Amino acid sequence: MPNTVEYYISKGFDSKAASYFASGRRKPVNVVPQDSFRLIITFDNNEKRLLDMSSYIQKGNVYYILSDKSIFNRCYIDSDGSVCWDKDPNIDSEKDWSNKIDIGADNCYLESKALC
Template sequence: MPKSVEYYLSKGFDSKMAEYFASGRKKILSVQPKHDFSLLLSFDNGEKRIFDMKPFLKKDTVFEQFSNFDDFKRVYIDSDHCVCWDKNPQIDSETNWNNKVDLSPDVCYVESLPVTGQ
């Protein structure tokens, strides 16, 4: 049985996350990198949303490497429906987890904007 917004607020969630979890978690089905360093995400509820990666692509962060578009465009969706990049594309991130940089589908949904005119 789904829990209410009030339930999640009582557990310390902010209002955006409480509303998201109360409405049901979403899975990312596909990702498309855009030249403006945003991601076009397709979710299992039929929505397409834009996630702006520019605020994450800062120096001295795990995402710094992906400020190069050739690296950025190697984005993929893993078996947990997370948005991922492999730091070294020659290393299998399924066996070497330290090679993977990822974003949860929950954060991607809540912090993205719906594509208008779907």
């Protein structure tokens, strides 16, 4: 039964997540920042999706630093396929993980909307 929608639903996933995982996980390959704290993310199946980060950017949480557009616009894809931002561009986040803010590949896909 693994890798079916029914399997994932039996494990407590909602139908959207169950369908996503059953069809195969996607990995971001490109990210382009847009106005209004949005990202256009291209996935490994060439699908482009729009992720609105504005609801993530709340005072007091880890993403609040992204309210600075110069930081938000420095997004990139790391070796794990996460969309990332370095708090300080002069620090190598591969050596100092605490410098990096990220959102995982699965969340990027599930929280975004397909572009036509």
